[in-house]
Ligand SMILES: Nc1ncnc2c1ncn2[C@@H]1O[C@H](COP(=O)(O)OP(=O)(O)OP(=O)(O)O)[C@@H](O)[C@H]1O
């Protein structure tokens with residue numbers, strides 16, 4: 406099985422106010438298999454978003470290596486980094502929509518700037534994605550006129566446009582109602598089956614997202630624990646994981662296991 | 666944590682050096698962005714509309730009042746020597762070589778520079794610039810270089826407008842109000858302003874335009890790196906203030922340097 410992304414002893418620390426450092430990732434190693442879905446979970450502020458930014462080269466690691474499809478993002482720069490980024494589709498935690506562009510223009514932007522497609526073709530593709538995400542009728546609104554969940558979906562639509570090889574989703578369903586959440590995960594599974602991308606999903610919806618996950622990583626105090634199945638998590642002997650199972654998954658998780 | 670003054674001085678020095686280095690690389694990337702395809706022609710037009718056309722009112726008002734004050738003030742001084750005939754020459758040289766380029770740049774910094782800084786600062790803190798990076802859309806080509814080109818085209822043109830309106834204002838104050846001979850106003854101007862003087866004014870306006878757009882957009886782009894600016898909306902506010910102050914001071918310093926070197 407080939408590897409899409411590999412972390413080798415990665416360290417990331419931030420200087421603390423008034424001296425000292427806060428170590429967010431402490432010699433973390435794991436790998437993301439190609440064509441599979443990895444879910445990263447963990448409490449707030451544990452470094453999930455930072456992990457995604459490290460992969461994209463938006464932040465630099467303080468130690469170790471991050472290998473993305475054979476390229477070490479901790480050392481590459483300029484054109485090479487730009488080229489590498491063309492392989493990603495990214496949904497930021499805060500959506501990061503361009504607030505001077507409409508919904509339609511936001512979603513069309515990667516197609517207009519990065520492909521040679523004609524306006525007609527772009528329109529067809531954008532409108533069909535918007536329709537799938539239940540955004541039809543909102544295409545002429547500006548991001549400031551959207552709800553939080555709508556922004557998430559527009560961000561998602563934008564990330565899906567260029568048929569990337571690796572998808573990074575930072576909390577794609579936070580702020581969405583349960584029905585929409587289910588729909589979005591459905592859409593993921595479907596598009597992934599069609600396009601075969603590798604994906605990393607940062608999510609708190611542990612029970613729901615387990616249907617998609619081929620691997621689950623739990624981030625806690627700078628360390629990562631990798632699990633290849635939900636059952637494995639439940640059997641874990643580690644204290645913080647047991648606690649995590651109890652608090653975040655609780656009974657829903659139990660019943661979900663029975664269904665499987 | 667308390668640190669001794671020498672340490673703090675060293676820190677500030679290092680920060681300044683680092684900042685300068687960052688800004689130099691930024692400038693290089695902005696210039697490179699001008700040559701990357703696809704060229705964003707419409708965005709350049711939009712920015713010219715914003716920086717150039719949008720600044721017209723404030724430029725014309727400033728120029729008219731400056732010109733009229735120069736006319737009155739010049740008349741008052743020259744009258745003492747019975748040299749009112751020199752008024753046209755005095756007003757036009759002052760405007761073309763000094764006040765036109767400097768005041769235009771200061772007005773553009775206050776009006777358009779601050780807005781460009783805030784725009785980029787907000788895009789930075791809301792991760793919109795990161796998003797461009799991730800889509801492999803060069804933020805320089807897409808966002809910043811068009812502002813550079815627009816400023817480099819608009820500021821010299823605005824300066825010319827400033828000069829013309831100012832000279833007109835001087836005419837109104839000196840000739841119409843104070844009764845200086847119109848022929849001597851025009852003739853004084855024609856005989857004393859040389860090509861070299863005009864060139865100096867044009868060079869200045871180019872340099873000032875570059876300084877303003879460079880510093881103002883750069884402060885916004887690096888809003889997270891500005892020391893002591895804080896976070897979020899506050900940091901954008903501070904960066905914008907810094908952009909206007911820093912670009913105004915730099916323009917004044919360069920005004921002196923260019924005059925000393927090129928005069
Ligand atoms: N630019 C930064 N400067 C300093 N510290 C940072 C920075 N970015 C993140 N951190 C710190 O790193 C830690 C991890 O942040 P991160 O955003 O990755 O959390 P997260 O796991 O995504 O949490 P959440 O679920 O709330 O989104 C936090 O303690 C945060 O304070």
Ligand SMILES: [Mg+2]
Pocket residue numbers: 453454455498575
């Ligand atoms: Mg996060």
